[in-house]
Structure formats: C-alpha cells, structure tokens
Amino acid sequence: MFRESVRRFVKKHVEPYHNEWEKKGIVSRDFWLEAGAAGILCPNVPEEYGGSGTDFRYNVIIVEEFMKVGATGPGISVHSDIVTPYLLNYGTESQKSSWLPGMCEGRLVGAIAMTEPGTGSDLQSVKTNAKITDNEIILNGQKTFITNGQNADLIIVVAKTDPSSGAKGTSLIMCEGDRDGFKRGRNLDKVGLKAQDTSELFFDNVKLPISNLLGSKGKGFYNLMEQLPQERLAIAVSAVAAAEAAL
Ligand SMILES: Cc1cc2nc3c(=O)[nH]c(=O)nc-3n(C[C@H](O)[C@H](O)[C@H](O)COP(=O)(O)OP(=O)(O)OC[C@H]3O[C@@H](n4cnc5c(N)ncnc54)[C@H](O)[C@@H]3O)c2cc1C
Structure with a gap:
C-alpha cells in the first residue's frame, strides 16, 4: 500500500x-x-x-x-x-523539535557538507574551521559538491574545532541557509543527476549560537563514521x- x-x-x-x-x-x-x-x-x-x-x-x-x-x-x-x-x-x-518537523513537511531542506575543494575521501583533512566560545560559533571555510546545496535550509557542516587534533578535532555544526556570511556558489554542471543541485558553499565569519553545535565538540569524526x-x-x-x- x-x-x-x-x-x-x-x-x-x-x-x-x-x-x-x-x-x-x-x-x-x-x-x-x-x-x-x-x-x-x-x-x-x-x-x-x-x-x-x-x-x-x-x-x-x-x-x-x-x-x-x-x-x-x-x-x-x-x-x-x-x-x-x-x-x-x-x-x-530542542534541536530535534526545532528542525525535524520542518524537514518532514519539506519546509526545511537538509544537506550535509563534508567535501571541500582539497578534501574528499580523507575527511580528517577538512580545513573549514569553527571557533567555539561559551555562547557562539564562528564558521569559516568552503565546501563543494554538496547535494541540495542550492535548496538547502539546514546544513550539517563538518568543521575543525581543534585543527591540531586530527580526527579528534572535528565537530558537526548546523548552519541555517539564511545566516549572514553564508553564500551559495555555483550549481555544478555534472555528467549525470542533472536535476540535482550539487553546489559550492561558502562560510565567511558565519556567527551561530552555541546551540547549533550538533553532538559533542570533537566527536564529529566519530559521528560521521557511525552514520x-x-x-x-x-x-x-x-x-x-x-x-x-x-x-
Ligand atoms: C553527485 C555528487 C554528490 C555529492 N554530494 C555530496 C554531499 O552531499 N556532501 C558531501 O560532503 N560530498 C558530496 N559529494 C562529494 C563526494 O563525497 C566526494 O566526491 C567523495 O568523498 C570523494 O572525494 P573526491 O571526489 O575528492 O575524490 P578523492 O578523495 O580525491 O578520491 C579519488 C579516488 O582516489 C581513491 N582514493 C582516495 N584516497 C585513497 C587512499 N587513501 N587509498 C586508495 N585510494 C584512495 C578514491 O577511492 C577515488 O577513487 C558528492 C559528489 C558527487 C559526485
């Protein structure tokens, strides 16, 4: 049925x-x-x-x-x-009740931004950086090949919160599509999947509340391996x- x-x-x-x-x-x-x-x-x-x-x-x-x-x-x-x-x-x-209903209704389109111009398979090498203080996250970097990149309202961004700690310095940051400093780049021309928006994304001093940290700081790489x-x-x-x- x-x-x-x-x-x-x-x-x-x-x-x-x-x-x-x-x-x-x-x-x-x-x-x-x-x-x-x-x-x-x-x-x-x-x-x-x-x-x-x-x-x-x-x-x-x-x-x-x-x-x-x-x-x-x-x-x-x-x-x-x-x-x-x-x-x-x-x-x-609070994150679940804020975002999941919109995702189920299609009001919020989701994306996950791991890949960068210089980082594909080797996710430990991401350069996108998130500085976390007591009440704020500042996100800088760029991503590419992101599915739903043009339509996305809610993006899981894989970022380094401690660049000297390799995998242990990686965290997941939620970035909404209407944040200041967030920009969408080209919708990439591909060999196939022509109707799917696969895009570059740019983060230029994007300020986010600390409540946009997904999971624990430094656990992002482990979360990726689980999912x-x-x-x-x-x-x-x-x-x-x-x-x-x-x-
Ligand atoms: C249509 C499409 C949609 C995508 N959507 C997303 C998305 O939504 N979010 C996102 O984050 N990314 C997305 N990607 C990017 C995708 O995840 C990357 O292309 C993938 O991780 C590979 O990275 P790369 O292209 O840089 O290739 P590379 O990492 O450079 O790899 C190139 C080749 O080398 C091989 N290789 C790499 N390292 C090793 C090694 N150590 N030993 C042996 N072989 C190795 C790989 O298997 C591969 O065959 C998308 C890509 C495409 C094409």
Missing part, C-alpha cells in the same frame, strides 16, 4: 516535471512541500517530531520508486536517509533500483 502511494506520488508530482528540473539543474521547492504533505520525507522520524515512525524499509521503498522512473533529481535520500539520522542520534531535544554506513547503503539501494529499472 505504501509503495503504491509513493508510485502515485511520483507519477503525479515528479515524472511530469523532471525534464524541466533537468534543464534548470534544480528541483522546485513545490516538490519538497508536496513530498512533505504526502508523507514521503523522513518517514522514520518519530511521530512526535512530524514523521511516521516507520523503519528504514520505508525509506528504501521511496528510493526504489523514484529510481524506477529515473527520477534522480530530488535529493530526498540525502535529506531523509542521511541528514535526519544525525539529528535523531545526536540532536538535543556513513547508512549513507552508503542508501546509495547502494538507489544504484541497484536504477540498474533493475534499466534492465
């Missing part, structure tokens, strides 16, 4: 628009709101935060139904399967579904 409702959603709200999104290099904001209203964003978020409280199999069904028709544009897997778990696992009660397996699983699910559709 759930699969059938996702299929109907894709037929009505995705297939007719995907060519246009590919030309524009971005999915419309209306899509995100419609997906939220249809209950297909962040299904495994508990009901108290606006989700349906289901398990990861529902996320898999959503990815499969999008991939079956080649709908690679909407970055809902990054939003639901990758960003949401960080908030659920490391967020404070990246689900990211890889989600990518594998979409690759298998796309391959099955092609066959």
Whole structure:
C-alpha cells in the first residue's frame, strides 16, 4: 500500500516535471512541500517530531520508486536517509523539535557538507574551521559538491574545532541557509543527476549560537563514521533500483 502511494506520488508530482528540473539543474521547492504533505520525507522520524515512525524499509521503498522512473533529481535520500539520522542520534531535544518537523513537511531542506575543494575521501583533512566560545560559533571555510546545496535550509557542516587534533578535532555544526556570511556558489554542471543541485558553499565569519553545535565538540569524526554506513547503503539501494529499472 505504501509503495503504491509513493508510485502515485511520483507519477503525479515528479515524472511530469523532471525534464524541466533537468534543464534548470534544480528541483522546485513545490516538490519538497508536496513530498512533505504526502508523507514521503523522513518517514522514520518519530511521530512526535512530524514523521511516521516507520523503519528504514520505508525509506528504501521511496528510493526504489523514484529510481524506477529515473527520477534522480530530488535529493530526498540525502535529506531523509542521511541528514535526519544525525539529528535523531545526536540532536538535543530542542534541536530535534526545532528542525525535524520542518524537514518532514519539506519546509526545511537538509544537506550535509563534508567535501571541500582539497578534501574528499580523507575527511580528517577538512580545513573549514569553527571557533567555539561559551555562547557562539564562528564558521569559516568552503565546501563543494554538496547535494541540495542550492535548496538547502539546514546544513550539517563538518568543521575543525581543534585543527591540531586530527580526527579528534572535528565537530558537526548546523548552519541555517539564511545566516549572514553564508553564500551559495555555483550549481555544478555534472555528467549525470542533472536535476540535482550539487553546489559550492561558502562560510565567511558565519556567527551561530552555541546551540547549533550538533553532538559533542570533537566527536564529529566519530559521528560521521557511525552514520556513513547508512549513507552508503542508501546509495547502494538507489544504484541497484536504477540498474533493475534499466534492465
Ligand atoms: C553527485 C555528487 C554528490 C555529492 N554530494 C555530496 C554531499 O552531499 N556532501 C558531501 O560532503 N560530498 C558530496 N559529494 C562529494 C563526494 O563525497 C566526494 O566526491 C567523495 O568523498 C570523494 O572525494 P573526491 O571526489 O575528492 O575524490 P578523492 O578523495 O580525491 O578520491 C579519488 C579516488 O582516489 C581513491 N582514493 C582516495 N584516497 C585513497 C587512499 N587513501 N587509498 C586508495 N585510494 C584512495 C578514491 O577511492 C577515488 O577513487 C558528492 C559528489 C558527487 C559526485
């Protein structure tokens, strides 16, 4: 039944628009709101935060139904399967109740910014820096290849809080898309995934409240190691579904 409702959603709200999104290099904001209203964003978020409280199999069904028709544009897997778990696992009660309902409704689009122009696989080498004082975080640096980068309202930024401590000096900082000093760069032209906005992001002395630290200071690298397996699983699910559709 759930699969059938996702299929109907894709037929009505995705297939007719995907060519246009590919030309524009971005999915419309209306899509995100419609997906939220249809209950297909962040299904495994508990009901108290606006989700349906289901398990990861529902996320898999959503990815499969999008991939079956080649709908690679909407970055809902990054939003639901990758960003949401960080908030659920490391967020404070206040962070969860502030951000998760908006993510479930599609009012807030999520992104995670790890990669930098000089840092891809080797996440210990990120240069983006977050200075943390008692009540404030100041974020400086740049990221690239960030899925949902143009549409994102809420970005998990991987930053160094103690550059001399390697992995132990890495923290996760939440940056909202309307913060002063935050800028979006180019929406990158790619070989595929043409409708997905994959972008450069810049942080120039972005001032954030200390409540935007996600999890504990210095634990960011460990949090990434705990969550990246689900990211890889989600990518594998979409690759298998796309391959099955092609066959
Ligand atoms: C469509 C798209 C969407 C993306 N979305 C996001 C996103 O939302 N957020 C984000 O943070 N990033 C995102 N990325 C970036 C992606 O995570 C990086 O491309 C990836 O981490 C690899 O980094 P790199 O491209 O710098 O390659 P490199 O790290 O330079 O690696 C190049 C090659 O060398 C190999 N290699 C690297 N190190 C070693 C080693 N020590 N030993 C052996 N082999 C090695 C790698 O396996 C790879 O084959 C996205 C990329 C793409 C293409």
